[in-house]
Amino acid sequence: MRLTGRTALVTGASRGMGRAIARRLADDGALVAVHYATNADLADEVVTLIEKDGGRAFAVQADLGTPDGVDVLFDGLAEGLTERTGSTELDILVNNAGVMGGTPAGETTPEQFDRLMAVNAKAPFFIIQRAMAHLADGARIVNISSGLTRVANPDEIAYAMSKGAVEQLALHFAKVLAPRGITINTVAPGITRNGNPVFDIPEAVEQMARLSAFNRVGEPEDVADVVAFLASADARWMTGAFVDATGGTLLG
Template identity: 70%
Template sequence: MGNLAGKTALVTGSSRGIGRAIAVRLGRDGALVAVHFGENEAAAKETVELIESDGGKAFAVQAVLGIPGDAHELIQAFQNGAKERTGESGLDILVNNAGATTLGTPPEEITPEEFDRVFAVNARAPFFIVQRALPLFRTGGRIINISSGLTRFANPDQVAYAMTKGAIEQLSLHFARHLAPRGITVNSVAPGITRNGQPVFDIPEAVEQMAQLSAFKQVGEAEDVASVVAFLASDDARWITGAFLDATGGTLLGG
């Protein structure tokens, strides 16, 4: 612990899955972590407890994403929580991890409502969270946006979701240029098939089938992605910005 000591981080969607693993890792590395949740307060408290049991510091913040005022509500909750614990509301690390999916709906069956929902959560919310958080960022800050390997290979049943992740990558690219004068880096991390607590990972046959897509012939663990995010959050990654980091376990290498 220690390379993020004195830093404050906000991780959206960190009550479970990859987001939880990221929050736990950043806490282990010394950051004070704001654990964001939408509705599952109990799960967010579990994440906070995991961080604290590991010697770290954390607090939960609530905001339902994908609705009007979501970014304002989230950043206000973060400011209140950070100020209560540190006396100030500065931010060093923002991880846009929260996301919604179309659950494998064929393109012909996606409704306008579903399409708008995934864009509201996955693309619109991160943009305005970054915008709203900019006055809080200290020099040398880090913005890490969780994308997906689906922006590099085709799965028609996930087209709307993949489109939102393409938007996230553009957010990273353009804000990287915009924020470089402040020493703030902005990067995208693309997980592949990663064990995230969904029921499908309890089916051995399904896991074996998914594992074949990786060059390592195994599905990823949430901690694998968290390690990549932790690197980008550290000073070691100070010369990386506007980048797309493939964290798919070699899925993009092809069969």
């Protein structure tokens, strides 16, 4: 329970890695704001699971791809935190929400490109900007990038561009936030089980597993455990770092 008394916001927490991260932080004692974009039922399910395990959580809705998405997010966050703690102070921010492209470069439309950049790159920047007024001294920020910023995939060029931008946030915000003891780091997952139907195909999973040094695909909990470390006091001497959580996929 090393995060007892801490508050956390995890964006994109209704499924996949975000869900696992929210549950892990709650297991460690944090009060977790479970952000979701559209599926309230999934977000409520995460809250219910956390509460069944003895943790505390509440759901917050916001479409981060819209112009007012960040404002909506922080309005809901402030309301939820104030109701439960009497304060809007935030100790942990995990920028996990993202959308994939899956479209070859030659077929990517300006609308698809703009959506990727809005959710994956623009929103995290302005979430951090807004959070600065609420972050406690010694707070933790973790941004979720992707191993695709280091490995080529022609169908995900725009996505990889957006995640490359995310990695710049930790590098530069680290110096802005360090005087307050706030750390900010990047975690880059590799192929991780996320509910995509492709993970139900044994042959596809076997092929993907061969990309990892451990000969398996990642589980959401593998990434959640890394994030939990960076969110704890144990990671106080790490900031501006890129953490490879791909299971050795980037080793070549």
